Amino acid sequence: MTDFDPVELKRIRWHSRRGLLELDLVLERFLAQRFDSLSPAEMSAYKALLELPDNDFLDVVNGKTDLDDPAIMQIVEILRAI
Amino acid sequence: MGVPVRRFDAVIVGGGGAGLRAALQLSESGLKTAVLSKVFPTRSHTVAAQGGISASLGNVQEDHWEWHMYDTVKGSDWLGDQDAIEFMCRKAPEAVIELEHFGMPFDRLENGKIYQRPFGGHTQNNGQTPVQRACAAADRTGHAMLHTLYQRNVRANTQFFVEWMALDLIRDAEGDVVGVTALEMETGEVFILHAKAVLFATGGAGRIYAASTNAFINTGDGLGMCVRAGIPLEDMEFWQFHPTGVAGAGVLITEGVRGEGGILLNANGERFMERYAPNLKDLAPRDFVARSMEQEVLEGRGCGPNKDYVLLKLDHLGPDIIKQRLPGIREIAIKFAGVDPIKEPIPVIPTCHYMMGGIPTNYRGEVVIPKGDNAESRVNGFFAAGECACASVHGANRLGTNSLLDLVVFGKSAGDSMVEYIKNEMPTWKDLPADAADRSLARIARLDGQTNGEEVADVRTAMQRTVQARAAVFRNADNLSKGVTEIQQVAERVKRTQIKDKSKVFNTARVEALELENLIEVAVATLIAADARKESRGAHAHADFPNRDDEVWMKHSLYYGDERRLSYKPVHTKPLSVDYIPPKERTF
Numbered sequence: 001m002t003d004f005d006p007v008e009l010k011r012i013r014w015h016s017r018r019g020l021l022e023l024d025l026v027l028e029r030f031l032a033q034r035f036d037s038l039s040p041a042e043m044s045a046y047k048a049l050l051e052l053p054d055n056d057f058l059d060v061v062n063g064k065t066d067l068d069d070p071a072i073m074q075i076v077e078i079l080r081a082i
Numbered sequence: 083m084g085v086p087v088r089r090f091d092a093v094i095v096g097g098g099g100a101g102l103r104a105a106l107q108l109s110e111s112g113l114k115t116a117v118l119s120k121v122f123p124t125r126s127h128t129v130a131a132q133g134g135i136s137a138s139l140g141n142v143q144e145d146h147w148e149w150h151m152y153d154t155v156k157g158s159d160w161l162g163d164q165d166a167i168e169f170m171c172r173k174a175p176e177a178v179i180e181l182e183h184f185g186m187p188f189d190r191l192e193n194g195k196i197y198q199r200p201f202g203g204h205t206q207n208n209g210q211t212p213v214q215r216a217c218a219a220a221d222r223t224g225h226a227m228l229h230t231l232y233q234r235n236v237r238a239n240t241q242f243f244v245e246w247m248a249l250d251l252i253r254d255a256e257g258d259v260v261g262v263t264a265l266e267m268e269t270g271e272v273f274i275l276h277a278k279a280v281l282f283a284t285g286g287a288g289r290i291y292a293a294s295t296n297a298f299i300n301t302g303d304g305l306g307m308c309v310r311a312g313i314p315l316e317d318m319e320f321w322q323f324h325p326t327g328v329a330g331a332g333v334l335i336t337e338g339v340r341g342e343g344g345i346l347l348n349a350n351g352e353r354f355m356e357r358y359a360p361n362l363k364d365l366a367p368r369d370f371v372a373r374s375m376e377q378e379v380l381e382g383r384g385c386g387p388n389k390d391y392v393l394l395k396l397d398h399l400g401p402d403i404i405k406q407r408l409p410g411i412r413e414i415a416i417k418f419a420g421v422d423p424i425k426e427p428i429p430v431i432p433t434c435h436y437m438m439g440g441i442p443t444n445y446r447g448e449v450v451i452p453k454g455d456n457a458e459s460r461v462n463g464f465f466a467a468g469e470c471a472c473a474s475v476h477g478a479n480r481l482g483t484n485s486l487l488d489l490v491v492f493g494k495s496a497g498d499s500m501v502e503y504i505k506n507e508m509p510t511w512k513d514l515p516a517d518a519a520d521r522s523l524a525r526i527a528r529l530d531g532q533t534n535g536e537e538v539a540d541v542r543t544a545m546q547r548t549v550q551a552r553a554a555v556f557r558n559a560d561n562l563s564k565g566v567t568e569i570q571q572v573a574e575r576v577k578r579t580q581i582k583d584k585s586k587v588f589n590t591a592r593v594e595a596l597e598l599e600n601l602i603e604v605a606v607a608t609l610i611a612a613d614a615r616k617e618s619r620g621a622h623a624h625a626d627f628p629n630r631d632d633e634v635w636m637k638h639s640l641y642y643g644d645e646r647r648l649s650y651k652p653v654h655t656k657p658l659s660v661d662y663i664p665p666k667e668r669t670f
């Protein structure tokens with residue numbers, strides 16, 4: 001994770017706190033199981049995902065909608081499976 | 083080394099629906115207004131509200147604010163203050179239409195008027211027939227409200243301090259509120275925000291329970307800050323439970339599942355609701371179903387290795403109905419319960435949903451506490467609104483969709499009161515006390531210096547288990563008194579929590595430790611207030627005192643954290659303009 005400075009990683013962790021319990025639960029597992037081993041590209045994709053409004057984010061995680069960016073969809077697939 | 087000070091006319095802690103609505107009144111009247119939020123405002127928990135916001139617009143069927151008022155008083159089981167309830171219900175139509183004018187995208191009827199949905203507890207003619215009173219923006223009402231209000235605030239030049247966590251309330255020697263201390267998460271610095279008036283709109287504290295529908299952010303910070311500053315908390319024994327949260331996760335399974343024919347089973351495979359409610363069975367009112375479920379668990383007929391949940395069975399409906407009429411439920415069950423409801427039942431338990439109690443206010447949003455002979459003396463410079471406040475409109479039990487209404491009506495009312503107070507009574511700032519930041523700095527220093535302490539997560543879990551086991555849906559004297567002892571033991575452990583990461587910048591471990599110090603105050607208040615109330619009213623169902631006792635107990639509790647003691651104050655029985663609605667049996 002050389003491309004992300006530690007402060008940035010902590011910020012991303014905090015941004016994983018959401019307004020919806022469903023997302024908190026999924027992202028809590030993701031942070032515990034996968035976050036530390038993400039590649040820089042994957043981390044960027046996750047960061048972009050966190051920019052979504054909560055309801056849209058949940059629709060994506062629940063499989064109701066997909067996103068265009070294949071790199072982001074890779075992270076989405078992890079979140080869907082977790 | 084001095085703590086840096088920033089000055090504003092008004093400081094608002096909380097960027098959810100209540101905080102944003104109040105901020106708008108202040109900014110639009112030209113006052114310099116700061117809004118602090120732990121997260122980006124539109125990610126506040128208000129975003130979770132789907133059901134809607136109530137107002138007697140009468141767009142679908144005839145409706146009147148007096149009927150809304152009756153439903154709210156009855157829902158509150160006569161613990162709500164009738165002046166505040168009248169105020170809210172009368173203002174509701176105007177508050178919703180104002181949101182519409184602000185650009186909130188409500189669902190509409192063909193004639194262009196706002197569409198209204200049916201919702202439990204909303205009736206015509208004082209309880210006679212159901213009425214459609216809930217206004218919604220699809221299933222994203224809270225989201226739409228937050229975005230609408232946020233945009234308006236940006237336009238009005240409200241200053242946002244995002245990812246700032248308020249730590250403590252600052253009161254001067256006279257007890258007046260003159261600001262807050264706050265932690266800028268980005269830098270780890272502590273600041274003093276010096277203000278002529280402060281509003282708390284910090285939301286709920288549902289995370290004191292192990293089973294909660296609330297997101298992780300609902301840690302009752304405003305309430306913890308009040309307790310530490312000597313401000314009492316009102317009616318903390320009253321928490322609303324939703325019957326069907328996924329066991330172990332909390333995620334809501336909507337009532338619609340039982341509406342479509344889903345049934346609840348105990349460990350013996352018995353459809354136990356037939357025993358408790360022979361007519362309505364699984365569709366009896368929320369609090370009744372929740373109590374019946376808990377009774378099964380208490381009597382040893384719960385399911386699973388710990389016998390602590392019941393099962394919601396829907397496989398008999400068949401895959402087609404589940405997929406067509408209950409979209410999303412299968413995904414939720416698979417994801418959060420690990421079961422496919424087409425084949426297996428979903429483990430569910432009554433789950434904490436809403437905090438009826440909170441910071442004592444009047445309908446003007448002013449924080450009021452007992453002083454001498456006056457049961458409700460104003461704390462100068464201090465205001466509260468939203469779920470953290472107790473106005474009290476929800477009394478012992480909240481009516482669905484009345485919370486979003488509470489946010490905008492009392493958010494605005496508190497904002498107006500602050501503008502008046504600042505303009506008429508506060509030409510300049512009161513001095514900060516010399517020790518303004520000491521308490522907050524000491525809390526942080528304690529965490530930084532703690533050795534041989536316990537993990538925050540472990541102590542938080544112990545707190546949640548205690549509150550869940552001792553003060554959930556169905557209460558009894560023995561359980562509550564054990565709970566009072568146990569939760570105070572947990573409170574001692576909170577004083578010795580330890581964090582490994584002592585860095586300053588974006589230290590979320592520190593934030594969580596500070597949040598736990600707020601949660602525990604709420605948890606102790608809940609157990610002590612619940613233990614003391616020897617009756618059953620609304621959400622407080624006491625097995626040893628199964629009836630409501632208006633003679634002795636029609637009164638609000640006030641919990642003081644310094645001595646962990648209670649006092650009481652009368653319920654307001656005088657509405658503003660209409661006749662008092664006298665108590666009746668709450669039957670459905």
Ligand SMILES: Cc1cc2nc3c(=O)[nH]c(=O)nc-3n(C[C@H](O)[C@H](O)[C@H](O)COP(=O)(O)OP(=O)(O)OC[C@H]3O[C@@H](n4cnc5c(N)ncnc54)[C@H](O)[C@@H]3O)c2cc1C
Pocket residue numbers: 095096097098099100101118119120121123126127128129130131132133134135223224246247248249283284285286295296297303304334435436467468469470482483484485486487489
């Ligand atoms: C799943 C769910 C569904 C619901 N559906 C409905 C519904 O349909 N209709 C209805 O009327 N009600 C509903 N409710 C209840 C309603 O959503 C809440 O009561 C309401 O949104 C609370 O709003 P608020 O403005 O008081 O607080 P919140 O929206 O919770 O906002 C609190 C704010 O305070 C900030 N904050 C907290 N502590 C600090 C601190 N120390 N420093 C700085 N900032 C801080 C937070 O960052 C946040 O901005 C629902 C609740 C849940 C859980």
